[in-house]
Amino acid sequence: MRPRRPPANPPARARPGGGRAAPAAGGGVRHGLARVLSKAGLCSRTEAARWIAAGRVSVDGRTVRDPEFPIQAGRQQVRVDGQPLDAAPRIYLMLNKPRGLVTTVQDEQGRETVYRCFDGAGLPWLAPVGRLDKASEGLLLFSNDPQWAAALMDPATGPDKTYHVQVDGIPEASMLAAFCAGIEDEGEFLAARAVNLLRTGEKTSWLEVTLDEGRNRHIRRLLAAFDLQVLRLVRIGIGGLRLGELPKGQWRMLQMEDRRQLEAAAGPG
Template sequence: MQERLQKIISAAGITSRRAAEELILKGQVTVNGNVVTELGSKADPAKDTITVNGKPLQVSQKRLYILLNKPVGYMTTLDDPEGRPLVTDLLKEVNERVYPVGRLDYNTEGLLLLTNDGDWANKLMHPSNEIDKEYHVRVRGKAHASQLAQLAGGVLIDDRKTSPATVEVIQSSENNDWLSLTIHEGRNRQVRRMCEAVSLSVVRLKRVRYGSLSVGTLKPGEFRYLTDTEVRELGQTKKTVMQEKTRPAARIPSSKNYKEQNTIKNKR
């Protein structure tokens, strides 16, 4: 059966559908020896010979869904010109080719999903699904109520305001605050740039939750396979909300550094 090339490439676990489109536009995909550069082009993976960057395409029938606790110092790409370690280097036991669902920066750690199911990955990454992603952010110094309010209400990044976020101080010390920041967008380096926009310096950044999934007890570098239920629920839910507990949009804990309790709420 003929399908769009970008869908076939994505289903093979080479890369996401969006990145597959870029490969086609750059002339890096051939069908039966002919270079294809039109995004509407179709092929039959069962009959046609498809190559990507000169390598024959093999479509796997086995679908894999992986949750990895990414350590700092790994790239969430399938290739790095500088030769830095890749997240796929941590999956030596996985025989099928998988790719990351979205990205985490080189210096960002935590929950990362990988798969070879292009349709599932595209559902998760599509902006209309608004899947919550929770980060724990260690910032230098103290986070003031006005800064939390700005983060919760949205800040300008590239002349476009971010959507309302959920933010609270979850731990406070003399030199640093730990924030919980939940967003549903996926802009490049968004959490770091949001903090920069309100003059907060990020010392450490970790993603702890993606929709209904949490990093749990996985140690950095460890991974597990998702259950069928987890795959189905995450792929079908438009907007996944944490079921175990609900929290105010912003909360500053009482301590000697804070004279009163402040709560900020933003409705989406």
Template sequence: MQERLQKLISQAGIASRRAAEEMILAGRVTVNGLVVTELGSKADPTVDSIAVDGRPVKPASQHLYILLNKPAGFMTTLDDPEGRQVVTDLLPEIKERVYPVGRLDYNTEGLLLLTNDGDWANKLMHPRHEIEKEYHVRVRGKVHQSQIDQLKNGVDLDGRPTAPAQVRLIKDGEQNDWLSITIHEGRNRQVRRMCEAVSLSVVRLKRVRYGALEMRGLKPGQHRLLTEAEARALLTPGAGLRSAEAPREKRARNAGQPPRETRGRGKKPTT
């Protein structure tokens, strides 16, 4: 049965559908030895020879779902032209080819999902699921209530406002304040840019929650495999959401307290 090439590449665990489309447009995909650059192109994996960068595209032998506590100083890509470390360097024992679901910036820490299940990754990143992602943000100086209100209501990025966010002060420091910011969009560098839009300079940024998933017990650089039930639960409507009206004490306990400033690991952002 013929399927779109980007779907076949994604199902093989090579890249997400979006990344697969970029591979096709860049001329990196061949079918029966011929370069294919049309996004609508199809092939039948049972009869056609499909390759990316000369490597055969084969169905993944098993689906893996990985939760990684990403340290700062790692690229959320499979390779880096500048030779910087990438997140898969932290998974030497994982023999299957896996790739990140979405991205965290080089200097951003925290919860990152990786998989070789292209359909799962594609569904997670689709806007209709509105999965909450919570970040702890240390900002330089003091935060004013007016800035928190602006972040809650949405700020203009690229000519359109962000969706309303859940924002609260979680640590009132002498020199730096900590905020919890929860969003369900996935725009490029969104939390950093939201803070910049209200004149807040980010010193440290860490994702602490993705839907109902947290990093309990995982130190920076450590990972664990998700169960099939955990992976599927993220795709259940409403399963990845938490009420904005939850008591502060419960939310703090569930999300975990922000790391102490004296316990920072890895490189710190200079933005």
């Protein structure tokens, strides 16, 4: 079994104004109010700024209209419409993403997004847990629990992800082994944890590919290095959770057993 590569130390994240989160007295760190709402899983940061400007948010009982108003975690009481940040119930669901939708709330090019699948459902704000590109299909998770989502997306400890991939060729066993050995592409190391040949046609074949971390267009770039074009890419599993018979474009809430399957597949932090 190929060991996971430790994640690189990320640089300090800059604040929207160009500065970084300011240190606070007592060793804490202050973050802008809009970011605090977003990190609580209530909404996007853009939507949080709208709520704040509309006077829906208070800090220690006082209405605040500045999205960058500094908040120190655990020291100040933030409420939205009079309700504390932790009042919203946590929601966890899975979607069978159709091909042709982008994984974002709003697309600057006007393309349809995955949120179309939730029209009329009356769901609160939910963020995607990871991504599938426009041409990819299959299992995509959503939640308003940022800590749970972060644990699943951590490249060092998150669960493996399994894909069924149709390609325009029939790779030999040596090539399957090379997919697992990995390549360098644009300064990134790309490899599969496991690859199996599922079935073949005259000129195409289906592979089962398992990744223990997912970089941008990971599988497409890896296979392109061996002159294989991806014709279809369907994510069928995350950890022990499988897409199953969920119809395309449909979603369902995760049950406790579903969450246990995901969390059991994640390594210790």
